[in-house]
Amino acid sequence: MAAYQLALIVRNHNVENFEFLVTRQRRPSEQKFEGLPYIDKELWDLPSARLSRIDESGLIMSPISEDNEGSVSLGKSVSSSMQKLGLKGFDVVDAISQIQAQVAPPGVHMTPWRYWKLVEESEYGPGPPLHTVIFMTDFFIDKSEVPGGGEWLDSQTTMDVLIQWGAHSRRIGPLAALAASTHVPDGLVANFESIHGQEYPPGIVVLPMRSIIPKPFGKTNLVILSPSNLSGQCGETLSNHAATGDVMICDPGCIGAAQAELAHIVKSLPRKLLVFLTHHHYDHIDGLPVVRKNNSEAVLVASEATFRRMGKATKGFNCITVEGGSKVLISGHELEIISAPGHTDGHLAIYDSATGTLVVGDHCLGQGSSLLDPSSGGNLQDYLLTTRRLLDLGPHYLVPMHGRPNLWPAHMLCGYIKHREAREAKILKAIQGGARTAYEITSTAYADTPASLWPQALNNVILHVEHLNDNKKLPKDFSLENFERSSRSPFLLKCLPAVTKYVLWAPWVHFTSSSMSTVISRVSVAVLLGAVALYWAKRKL
Structure with a gap:
């Protein structure tokens, strides 16, 4: 079930140009980390507040008091507009009160709120999408006055900050960008009807598409980069760039019905298409046959290690090998390839310094921490070094390939x-x-984690033990050989009871919300685990 928030465009009625109010957004908790001198720039966006659910039967409001009497009166109008959208069961009055506290100084005349737009966020996973109901109002106020500690912005200033953010001390959020976009030339989404993702900053679109990655994500973000027509940036010469194109897409890893959507997107984009691959895992390259079928001129851009591990998946494509520091040119707009080993040894990211956007592949996830793949050269030492290298870039906006993009990199x-x-x-x-x-190590270090998940945790334990060994922190009597031997069948046998219990019990506990295929697959896994246990038991007899 989606979550909702209320947002407000506050226009300055006393000026001719479209000028609206933005407020400073609250930083995440624990923004400062000891020993790490990195902090995000301030973020400014439309005033907003979460809509709390109360009762699905209707729009129920907070009790009337002297403090919120005006909010209750306004709430009736807002509630009526939301009911037309089919939205019921929210505490509208509480959200209105929170927004008014952000923007309205005493005595300021505010016109009634008018419904403007419902913005539905894509389903990135693993949490529910956050949809935004945006209203609009006018303030009759002197231009020099700034209510509630906010700032007035016009559309052109907003776009200037978005496309050349490094020259400014503040950042502009996606809702303010949307408000300003109606008063500037159309962006990428408006120019290509097949694209239904989130465009932010201008010219950068993120579309979560179904892939083989298991839940809780279940999707891989397709990123489309075409920022050149907005920034006016111009690269030096073609000879200074590893690859050139009119548009770039990153990690087309979709499967099933999503591939039809990918086909429509590829057909709608310019023929001179670059396809950037952060790494070789299937959930990042499964859509390549669709790309090749719909644009035979598309060029793959990736690291040497990625191409080597892809094998025949590159067949039929022109391939350009890049490394950290390589530059690519998209219609005159320069992007930088960032070496980002850790998840795999050939992992890359790509950075748009003009907008501060860092497409980070699987180095980060929208929620939780990334798993490293030691079978493909992934290791913790590289991962930590890469993380610090990305911090040194100071990005404004971080786009992982799984989960929601992050405004606090x-x-x-x-x-x-x-x-x-x-x-x-x-x-x-x-x-x-x-x-x-x-x-012994996993059960102790992951004592706060269910035993059924220890097999997944073992991968991290192995990587950390290797990292400790590389940094000479292990005790002298610790045997890596014995540890590695114990991480195979002995470990699995000891975890078998907990895993089997989970596999057998979970589908029955959640039977009402599980499909029969899920139940059958879990039972099948349990039978397989039992067979493995029986095999090892016979070997010991």
Whole structure:
């Protein structure tokens, strides 16, 4: 079920140009991390407030008091507009009160709120999408007055900040960008009818598309980069760039019905198309046959390691190998390739310095931490070094390939470092306490995690132990050989009871919300696990 918020465009009625109010957005908690001198620039956006659900039967409002009497009166009008959208069961009055506290100084005349637009966020996963109901009002106020600590912006200034953010001390959020976009030339989404993603900043579109990646995500973000017509930036010469094109898409990894949508998108884009691949995993390249079928001129851009691991998947494409520091040119707009090993050894990111947008592949996720793939050269040492390198770029907007894009990149990246450091400290403490086998270390360091998930956690334990060994932090009596041996069948056998219990019990607990195919697949896995256990038991007899 989607979540909703209320937002307000406050126009200055006393000026001829379209001028609207933005307010400073609250930073995430714990914005400062000890030992990491990185902090995100201030973010300004439309005043907004979450809509709390109360009763699905209707729009129920907060109790009337002297403080919110005006909000209740206004709430009736807002409620009526929302009912026409089929939205019921929200505390509209509370949301209105929160917004008024952000923007309205005492004595300011405000016109009635008028419904403007419902903005439906794409389903990125794993959490519900956040849809925004936007209203509009006018303030009759002197231009020099700035209510509620906010700032007045006109459309042109807003777009200037969005497309050349490095020259400004503030950042502009997606709702303010949307408000300003109606007063400037059409962006990428408006020019291509097949594209239904979120365009932010201008010329950069993110579309989550169904892929083989398992839940809780289930989708891979297709990113379309075509910012040249807005920034006016011009590259130096063609010889200075590894690849040139009119538009770029990143990681077409969709499957099933989503491939039909990808086909429509590719057909609608210019023929001189670059396809940037962050790495070789199937959930990032499964749509390549669709791209080739609908644009035989498309050119693949990736690292040497990625192309090598893709094998025959590159057949029929022209391929350009790039590395960290390489530059590509999209209709005169320069983008930089960033070396980002860690998830895999050939992993790349791509950075648009004009808008501050960093497309980061699987180095980050919209929620939670990324898994590293040691079978493809992924390792923790590279991952942590890459994270600090990305922090040094100081991006404004971070786009992962799974989950919602992030408006607080420094906070996210610093959080990743601290999370890895904290987990490694637990693993080292377990080892110093006498744990030597994979099961002993995992069960101690992940004591706060259900035992049924320890097999997935083992991958991280192995990476951390290797990292500790590289940094010479392991005790002298710790045997890597014995640890590696214990991480195979002995570990799986000890985890088998917990995993089997989960696989068998979970579908019956959630039977009403699970499909029969899910139940059957879980039982099948349980039977397979039982067969493995029986096989090992016979070998021991």
